[in-house]
Amino acid sequence: MHRLDRRHFLTGAAGGASLALWPKALLAQDGPRIKIGIIIPLTGATSQFGATMSAAAKIAVADINAAGGIGGRQVEVLIEDDQSNPEAAVRAARKLIDVDRVVSIGGSYASAVTSAIAPLCYESKTVLFTSSGADSITKTPHNGYIFRTSPTVTLQGTRVGQYALELGAKKMFFLGPQTPFAQSYIDIISKLFKEAGGTGEGLIYEDKRASYRTEVDQALRTNPDVIVLGGYVPDTAVVLKDLYRAGYAGKKIGFSFGVNQVLTDSVPAEVSEGTASLVPSASVDSTAYKSLIDKIGKGALDSYSCQVYDHVVLTALALAQAAASSPNGTAVRDNVRAISQDEKGEKINDVSAALKLIGQKKPINYDGPSGPLAFAANGDVEGVFFRYEQAQKGKMALLKVA
Known part of the structure; x- marks a missing residue:
């Protein structure tokens, strides 16, 4: 677990904010730190974004505290490693909820992890912000305590299927491990292909195996002209190697959690060559995104880390909007939409400026580095961006943004 403690946050303020900008009524409400939990994969199969997720969370809390905190109270972020494992995630969530008394939990990347911890969150009235895609997550009776900032499986599957059809494919085969979304991908993409006069089939395999040649041979017997890869980096690397050894020359399309630069760095360039990837994109043209990548020291940043911020x-x-004397998850739940989708509010993407306006009782409409943050009634984010990338000579190259 990592803690960020800014004891001297009032001596320097992001964006020019200072002690003088804060209403005296807010500054008088000093008290114990407000704790926010983050559960992310720092280790394990889904850990490719873990380090930058952690850094983004720490930058966010530093920005908040540099602007005076919440009503004069500092914020503390508690980061737990879910180890890419639902059981480890449950242990982490129980600690954050029962021991640390966090008001919210963010991060929550893999759908299996989110599905495991979601009931703990909404039953304890702790808000869960998630970057997972499985549609089932927001279909639970969460009573408004879940907000999803990433596109759903239905949307991602639809985009991948449409892209494969755009490339002229007629026969699709899906290969992926057992996850909360695997069968949904098969159903969604197969339906698109059948409606277009083609065919769609799929196979769900066990992960963490040294070879998937049997599964690959079964897929190739259907003569597919496109194979959709639904796994994470470790198993996708093995599947691609087996496809290469089998001489498959058709199209290959995956998702950002399995086909990314980490993957291309782990296999020979000829193995990944030509493999396309659908990537949920951050709001790369926004000042919020540019500010975050500057603070994190990178030329570009994945959408998931931006979402954690x-x-x-x-x-x-x-x-801050709730101005509650006793901050809790219900106050978070009841005020998220008020600060992120108020049509009359000032469009703003800087947390310091946002906190100042809230302190002045002015309405705001916050959009962050991950993009617009308007939420449907079930908690799903309504505005998303996608990039289409392709492995070319061992590097992921941008094809288009749509």
Whole structure:
């Protein structure tokens, strides 16, 4: 677990904010730190974004505290490693909820992890901000305590299927491990292909195996002209090697959690060559995104890390809007939409400026580095961006944004 403690946050303020900008009524409400939990994969099969997710969370809380905190109270972020494992995630969630008494939990990347911890969150009235895609997550009776900032499986599957059809494919075969979304991908993409006069089939395999040649041979017997890869990096690397050895020359399309630069770095260039990937994109043209990548010291940043930044900021702004003497998950739940989708509010993407306006009782409409943050009634984010990338000579190259 990592803690970020800014004891001297009032001596310097992001974006020019200072002690003088804060209403005396808010500054008088000093008290214990407000705790926000983050559960992310720092280790394991889904850990490719873990380090930058952690960094983004720490930057968010530093930005909040540099702007005076929430009503004069500092924020503390508690980061737990889910180890890419639902059981480890449950242990982490129980600690954050029962021991640390966090008001919200963010991060929550893999759908299996989110599905495991979601009931713990909504039953304890702890808001869960998630970057997972499985549609089932927001179909639970969560009573408004779940907010999803990533596109759903239905949307991602539809985009991949449409892209494969655009490339002229007629026969699709899906290969992926057992996850909460695997069968949904098969159903969604197969339906698109059948409606277009083609065929769609799929196979769900066990992960963490040294070879998938049997599964690959079964897929190739259907003569597919496109194979959709639904796994994470470790098993997708093995599947691609087996496809290469089998001489498959058709199209290959995956998702950002399995086909990314980490994957291309782990296999010979000829193995990944030509493999396309659908990538949920951050709001790369926004000042919020540019500010975050500058603070994190990278030329570009994945959408999931940007979402974690926004998970922390949404919590802080919602609590500031609530002006509650005892911050809790219900206050977060009831005020998220008020600060992120108020059509009359000032469009803003800087947390310091946002906190100042809230302190002045002015309405805001916060959009962060991950993009617009308007939520449907079930908690799903309504505005998303996608990039289409392709492995070319061992590097992921941008094809288009749509």
